[in-house]
Amino acid sequence: MPRKTMIEAIRDAMDVMMERDDNVVVFGEDVGFFGGVFRCTHGLQAKYGKTRCFDAPISEGGIVGAAIGMAAYGLKPCVEIQFADYVYPAYDQIVSEAARLRYRSNGGFTSPIVIRMPAGGGIFGGQTHSQSPEALFTHVSGLKVVVPSNPHDAKGLLIASIEDPDPVIFLEPKRLYNGPFDGHHDRPVTPWSKHELGEVPDGHYTVPLGKAIKRREGKQLTVLAYGTMVYVAEAAAEETGIDAEIIDLRTLLPLDLETIVESVTKTGRCVIVHEATLTSGFGAELAALVQQHCFYNLEAPVARVTGWDTPYPHAQEWDYFPGPARVGRAFLETLEG
């Protein structure tokens, strides 16, 4: 099976869907002729023409607002926000419009759009190219929020998102674009060509939204992670020798609560890891659900390992990033607790 980078897998998903469905259109800043600053849309304009894949003005509100209008017409826009850090001008369009259109019009109009955006840190992007704003979207009724962690899932989840009848926020951990990253920034990068999840089937397939997957079987504690933190958690498990069960959530909204509850009920301990800031982060929601549904099985307090409650710093990136050492410490504390 061909191995691809996450960028190629994402491009492949759009290619497959543009081929299958004339109503799929792709646009965003620099995505047309140039093919996107991360090259995710490279070649799509040449293949499908300027009216199917084109450059947009630097106006995130305009990109999403126009996409909503197109979706109301009957198209299936898959738009790119150049960095998740730039999505805020579109927040009103996402929250007040895309997310609520089906509800407020009783299904008269719907908004089947996908809003892709690179998220997360690890590339020395500073505070404007590193954020993980997922919790700002999981708080919104009517949205779906997806975070893939590897090329195989990225393609399948993106196809599922484009086919989904509701708006999907698709956060692409940019540090994973070219290879799995376990937080050891001082070590050579492992490319996806050397990882089995770099195997991306040709053609159409989906990874269903709302389904988590167990990345590592374990007995001592459950780790709830998504995106880059899946690999950080794997490294922490290896390095501490703790038999952690690692769940890659893949979709945050709707959440696969069943898989979480099944695992925590078994292990009795839970560590939640995400790059985003702590306070009111998605980990808070996970912790609340775990204590509600697994209370009588918990042997220790639910732990959270996250970015600090500061803006994402530049020079201090690796002090901020919740790397394997911090995650490993949380494993040990949770086992002692």
Next chain:
Amino acid sequence: MPDDSTSEFGPLSLHVPEPAVRPGGEPDFSNVNIPEAGSVRRPPVDANPEEIRDLAFSIIRVLNRDGEAVGPWAGELTDEQLIEGLRHMMTLRTFDARMQIAQRQGKTSFYMQHLGEEAVSCAFRMALSPGDMNFPTYRQAGLLIAGGYPMVEMMCQIYSNERDPLKGRQLPIMYSSKEHGFFSISGNLATQYIQAVGWAMASAIKKDTKIAAGWIGDGSTAESDFHAALVFASTYKAPVVLNIVNNQWAISTFQGIARGGAGTFAARGLGFGMPALRVDGNDYLAVFAVAKWAIERARRNLGPTIVEYVTYRAGAHSTSDDPSAYRPKTESDAWPLGDPVMRLKNHLIGRGVWSEERHTQAEAEILDSVITAQKEAESFGTLHAGGKPSARDMFEGVYEEMPPHLRRQRQQAGV
């Protein structure tokens, strides 16, 4: 406090614009420059926008003071069409009056009337073709009335009753009807303007023949979505008519706060190379003629047009507003462009195809039809009495398929 010794020009001061008059003062519209009816030229539909920039600073008018239709924008509508238009405006006005009272009677929480602005949406609707799509704000119900959308449906929505087509989920008057070319009203301002452009782009992408119409008020042009809409519309030459209803007031804020230093709202289109027309919004014939011009331009793939309707919000912003707190009570009487219903009525009487008697008779018929619709709607309930949407409906339609967490919450709510 700043250092007071740094500038040879003295200290700076902030300019905060004020309307010409406040409550207690004499209404003054001397700043509204109104050209003679018939005096503004009518360029060809494919005119180069650069050559018609003056139209952004004038006001296209057809009906003169004597009620005659004059000038190059006249002659678009037959007497029968005009009588129909008059009936639409009268229906909207009567509908508003009844619903305003219904709100005061506690049958709904909120209402917004169109008083003085009826011509804008009623006439515009008649220039559209089936399949075209409006992205309206909360003061364009004339698009529905003139489009034949059943008043009972509108009222059921206003009452949030058991027949509410929106299942009680949306504020009164935030209608939605795809079949009638009426996009779901948001309630957030300006968001729909760029959506209209997107819809129009989609129509062009699909090589369709339908066009879109965006709607916005004078105050909301200050939103960034307005700017985004103009950028996208002009960049992609989208088949869209971008309407600005300048009714002088954004709740209590006069239009000068949003307009800033621009001469007119229409003039905002000039920087984008778009044709920008300004029209007498209280002149049914002028509104129709300009709408037809702009719609044809869009349909001929010549791109977007911006149209500013100069009108006046004669009533309160909503049932939650009291304009006497911020503008003279007699200001609406002093509005120099008059009342759209009276002006069309007088025109038709002048043409010998209408009369006071027929008008009185039409008023009675319309009132009767509105009351009949109201009785039917009320038989399905009002906000606090009779049939209403089920609590179960609250959980439906957030997504096409209800996800597990909502199923759990619905179960928890016991509905």
